Amino acid sequence: MKIATIVGARPNFIKLAPVSKQIRERDIDEVIVHTGQHYNYEMDRIFFDQMGIAAPDYHLGIGSGSHAFQTGEMLKKIEEILQKEEPDAVIVFGDTNSTLAGGLAAAKLHIKCAHVEAGLRSFDKRMPEEINRVLVDHCSDLLLCPTQTAVDNLKREGIVENVHLTGDVMVDAQKDCERIAQSESHIIESLGLEIGDYYLATVHRASNTDDPQNLRAIAQALLELDDVVFPCHPRAEKCLREFGLWEDVSRKIRVIKPVGYLDMLVLEKNAKKIVTDSGGVQKEAYLLGIPCITLRESTEWTETVDDGWNILVPPGEDIASAIREFQPRHERQDVFGKGRASAMIVDLMEGLAGPGGS
Numbered sequence: 001m002k003i004a005t006i007v008g009a010r011p012n013f014i015k016l017a018p019v020s021k022q023i024r025e026r027d028i029d030e031v032i033v034h035t036g037q038h039y040n041y042e043m044d045r046i047f048f049d050q051m052g053i054a055a056p057d058y059h060l061g062i063g064s065g066s067h068a069f070q071t072g073e074m075l076k077k078i079e080e081i082l083q084k085e086e087p088d089a090v091i092v093f094g095d096t097n098s099t100l101a102g103g104l105a106a107a108k109l110h111i112k113c114a115h116v117e118a119g120l121r122s123f124d125k126r127m128p129e130e131i132n133r134v135l136v137d138h139c140s141d142l143l144l145c146p147t148q149t150a151v152d153n154l155k156r157e158g159i160v161e162n163v164h165l166t167g168d169v170m171v172d173a174q175k176d177c178e179r180i181a182q183s184e185s186h187i188i189e190s191l192g193l194e195i196g197d198y199y200l201a202t203v204h205r206a207s208n209t210d211d212p213q214n215l216r217a218i219a220q221a222l223l224e225l226d227d228v229v230f231p232c233h234p235r236a237e238k239c240l241r242e243f244g245l246w247e248d249v250s251r252k253i254r255v256i257k258p259v260g261y262l263d264m265l266v267l268e269k270n271a272k273k274i275v276t277d278s279g280g281v282q283k284e285a286y287l288l289g290i291p292c293i294t295l296r297e298s299t300e301w302t303e304t305v306d307d308g309w310n311i312l313v314p315p316g317e318d319i320a321s322a323i324r325e326f327q328p329r330h331e332r333q334d335v336f337g338k339g340r341a342s343a344m345i346v347d348l349m350e351g352l353a354g355p356g357g358s
Helices: 012-027 046-050 067-085 096-109 128-139 146-155 169-184 187-191 211-224 234-242 246-252 261-269 279-288 302-306 319-324 341-352
Strands: 001-006 029-034 091-094 112-116 144-145 163-166 199-202 228-231 254-256 272-278 292-294 311-314
Touching: 001 012, 001 096, 001 254, 012 029, 012 046, 012 169, 012 341, 029 067, 046 234, 046 261, 046 272, 046 311, 067 096, 067 187, 091 096, 096 112, 096 128, 112 128, 112 341, 144 146, 146 163, 169 261, 169 279, 169 341, 187 261, 211 234, 211 319, 228 261, 234 246, 234 292, 254 311, 261 279, 261 292, 272 279, 279 292, 279 302, 279 311, 292 319, 302 311
Parallel strands: 001 029, 001 091, 091 112, 112 144, 144 163, 199 228, 199 272, 228 254, 272 292, 292 311
Antiparallel strands: none
């Protein structure tokens, strides 16, 4: 059996790690295709190095560009690789442009496709990720859902066949890496942080970074807080500079480069609260038991909000007050599984292999 795994961005790499480990432990032939959507060391190579992921068999080097440019270039090049490698099945992860291109390429070539993290919905079609996840779900042959909510979302859209509740691969990745991170990461000491006494902030979505009003509101809120650690996404830095906000932010906030998964886990686990617009960081905060303030109008991880450990605060609201005042009121529920998702996913993949497709 041969499986092609398609990745390209930080969230894909983290989800790939435990699944790839299961694939290789079973002596299944895996071909890793990296589109190059994320390409600097802090957003790319560090994850392969730290999480023990094999080097990609193909690196497409697509890089930055509009959504149409990225997706189109990826689709062309992935198609060529799939025609050459002739895998029995393709796996795509999450909701990035790499996910969409991989899913479309597999469907067009009648290669069976599995979507890890199927069924998520923010119900906000202004988000490119929402478009990606809906389209990939509707052209995939195996829908691997992290939560019951995701299963229910697919049912409402008429997708009921080959839908499986696997739990969340992020639980697997976190369990594998948390122990390693505690011994290998020294970021708390290197930054001189007090455990439980700092805010951790990440901002990367175009709706926040590219909108001067939104980015200014977020920056001002962070400036009002004590001791903020801000791993700064390249897009965020570019826009902060462009809108004249960089000088104040870099002077008054602990701005650091984006960090690898191990350092990020340690920063998240020891933070007072987390402020983010990232889907993955929302979920990591929940799994670690850290209150999360999400700088968006909607989220695909509705369970974290329903359980009272995450609140949505759009940039037009009083962000600083919301951050200071938010506190969860009860213990977290166990909604994302027990950390056995990757084994179940590969079990289902082994059953999926064979001719035919979407």
